[in-house]
Amino acid sequence: MCYKLGFSKTITLKKQYRELKTQEALFENIPKQLSLLKQKQVYYDSILLKYQLDGNSIQNSLLKTINAFSAENHLKVNGFLEPHVSTLNGVPLKTYQFSLIGEYNAIIKLIHKLEQQTKFGEIINVHFEKKKKYKTGKFYLEAFVLLRSFG
Known part of the structure; x- marks a missing residue:
């Protein structure tokens, strides 16, 4: 009780x-x-x-940065392909491929800016080709760039 x-x-x-x-x-x-x-x-x-990563996707921010730099330094963006997506140990990898036409020094400055100042990813390959415009008979430099980003 x-x-x-x-x-x-x-x-x-x-x-x-x-x-x-x-x-x-x-x-x-x-x-x-x-x-x-x-x-x-x-x-x-x-x-x-x-690092210029506003609310947009990395692809949009990357393209915006490339276009802004190209306008200032007389480069031409010849192509910008959709990213190739793969995985490495469960982490998604995106590889962006784009091509630029212009002077060697301007292309190198853009590559340096992309890798060191904006932190979009790492440049894994740059391939330069000297091409000729058959209409005018002039030569130009084209660079094919591969940029890999995680996430």
Whole structure:
């Protein structure tokens, strides 16, 4: 009788008290966690802005960067193919292929910018070809570039 009247209620109230204390501890940490998440968001947004990866896909951002650089340095984007998608150890790899026509130094500057300043991925191959326009009899340089990106 004593157990039913006194002890059982005390035990259930003690269990409820422990549960409420753990919930209180969780709720006390929420403002700190929210502050940390906001700081992370600002940091990641600054990284995306720095490496020119706005909300678009990498393919759109890459093409936008190439076109902007080409306009400034008298390059011509001759082709931009759809990315080849494969997987390596469960990680998706995308390989972008594009071709450029222009001066050697301008092409090298673009390749350096893509690999070092924008962080789109790594340049895995650059193939240069000297071609001739038979209409005019002039020669021009065409570069075929392969850029590999993870994700």
